[in-house]
Amino acid sequence: MKEIIEVKRGAGGLSRIVVGDVIGELRSYLPQRRVIVVTDANVHRRYKPIIDSFEHIIIGMGETNKTLYTVEKIYDELIALGADRECFILGFGGGIVTDVTGFVASTYMRGLHFGFVATTLLAQVDASVGGKNGVNVEGYKNMVGVFNQPEFVLCDTSLLKTLPEREFRAGLAEIIKAGIIADPTLFSLFEDHALDEFRQDGALLTRIITASIRVKAQIVEADEREAGVRKKLNLGHTFAHAIEKCSSEFLHGEAVAIGTVMMAGVSVRLGTLTEDEAARISRVIAKMGLPTESGVDIKRLLKALKLDKKRDADQISLVLVHRIGSCEIRKTSFADLEKLFV
Numbered sequence: 001m002k003e004i005i006e007v008k009r010g011a012g013g014l015s016r017i018v019v020g021d022v023i024g025e026l027r028s029y030l031p032q033r034r035v036i037v038v039t040d041a042n043v044h045r046r047y048k049p050i051i052d053s054f055e056h057i058i059i060g061m062g063e064t065n066k067t068l069y070t071v072e073k074i075y076d077e078l079i080a081l082g083a084d085r086e087c088f089i090l091g092f093g094g095g096i097v098t099d100v101t102g103f104v105a106s107t108y109m110r111g112l113h114f115g116f117v118a119t120t121l122l123a124q125v126d127a128s129v130g131g132k133n134g135v136n137v138e139g140y141k142n143m144v145g146v147f148n149q150p151e152f153v154l155c156d157t158s159l160l161k162t163l164p165e166r167e168f169r170a171g172l173a174e175i176i177k178a179g180i181i182a183d184p185t186l187f188s189l190f191e192d193h194a195l196d197e198f199r200q201d202g203a204l205l206t207r208i209i210t211a212s213i214r215v216k217a218q219i220v221e222a223d224e225r226e227a228g229v230r231k232k233l234n235l236g237h238t239f240a241h242a243i244e245k246c247s248s249e250f251l252h253g254e255a256v257a258i259g260t261v262m263m264a265g266v267s268v269r270l271g272t273l274t275e276d277e278a279a280r281i282s283r284v285i286a287k288m289g290l291p292t293e294s295g296v297d298i299k300r301l302l303k304a305l306k307l308d309k310k311r312d313a314d315q316i317s318l319v320l321v322h323r324i325g326s327c328e329i330r331k332t333s334f335a336d337l338e339k340l341f342v
């Protein structure tokens with residue numbers, strides 16, 4: 001089974017995202033030129049035969065490696081390998097690998113062609129889709145980066161079998177988010193199926209991954225550079241980033257799960273969402289084994305939000321839920337947001 005989603009790129013042409021049994025056909029997606037793979041040690045160990053059949057560069061694992069230092073080390077390796085503008089760069093891994101690879105490929109020698117094999121659920125539905133490639137600076141997330149979509153993204157569901165259960169659940173959080181933003185049918189699949197079914201049923205998994213990518217792809221096509229509607233994809237992320245700043249306990253997707261529950265609460269308080277719909281959201285998130293509370297004091301979270309370098313002066317863009325499948329972006333003053341929690 002295979003689904004193909006094509007996204008128009010601002011730079012021209014199409015970015016093709018393929019979901020399903022596709023890794024065996026990797027070579028057919030690659031151009032007839034020199035290919036250099038970027039991956040991390042973990043992914044390399046698990047997919048050695050595929051990765052070792054290409055020249056490859058291995059980066060360190062985890063968010064602390066999504067830095068300009070790692071980027072520079074890859075540039076050094078590319079120079080040592082004699083990589084030129086004819087090379088094709090293939091990021092093979094989770095969101096850390098795809099973010100770093102997309103940034104390197106977009107900047108090395110003013111840009112090389114590149115593609116991704118996304119190996120985590122989060123990378124398949126989110127990180128590798130939409131062309132945002134960036135790195136963290138001084139602990140601030142994604143402070144430096146580019147908008148540039150890959151030529152292709154391969155999302156093979158069989159690669160997710162080796163993914164730790166916790167990472168899998170974290171990826172589900174972004175899919176649930178996509179359902180809340182724009183696809184009530186996708187959301188209701190989480191009401192109808194248990195966590196194990198998503199892990200074990202390849203067709204069901206392909207269905208939710210494809211639906212989630214379609215939500216993101218449609219929004220990205222309308223607003224590649226996040227001037228407006230793309231901000232909807234940040235549902236739950238305002239608080240998620242604050243939670244990630246205040247606690248190292250949570251994976252990104254887990255923080256998004258909590259942030260989404262918090263935004264549903266804010267939406268109820270602002271009168272855009274009914275309590276019943278908000279309860280559906282928390283129920284589904286809990287059912288998928290995701291946290292619904294951070295345990296971090298709200299005052300600390302609000303302080304972290306205030307210090308967020310990427311925020312406009314004293315305004316904040318909130319993504320409010322109207323009902324499952326429909327959201328709005330509303331600029332609110334920080335003071336007004338704070339008032340909701342006193």
Ligand SMILES: NC(=O)c1ccc[n+]([C@@H]2O[C@H](COP(=O)([O-])OP(=O)(O)OC[C@H]3O[C@@H](n4cnc5c(N)ncnc54)[C@H](O)[C@@H]3O)[C@@H](O)[C@H]2O)c1
Nearest residue numbers: 042043094095096097119120122123126127132159162163
């Ligand atoms: N660019 C975007 O639009 C965008 C969107 C969402 C998230 N992101 C970024 O994505 C990053 C998180 O991505 P992630 O959750 O994929 O993290 P990750 O890349 O760190 O992967 C998580 C862990 O799983 C391991 N792993 C990867 N594939 C595996 C597999 N198939 N089997 C077993 N283990 C595997 C990795 O080695 C790593 O230890 C964050 O930095 C986030 O900011 C970017």
Ligand SMILES: [Zn+2]
Nearest residue numbers: 126174252256
């Ligand atoms: Zn996210």
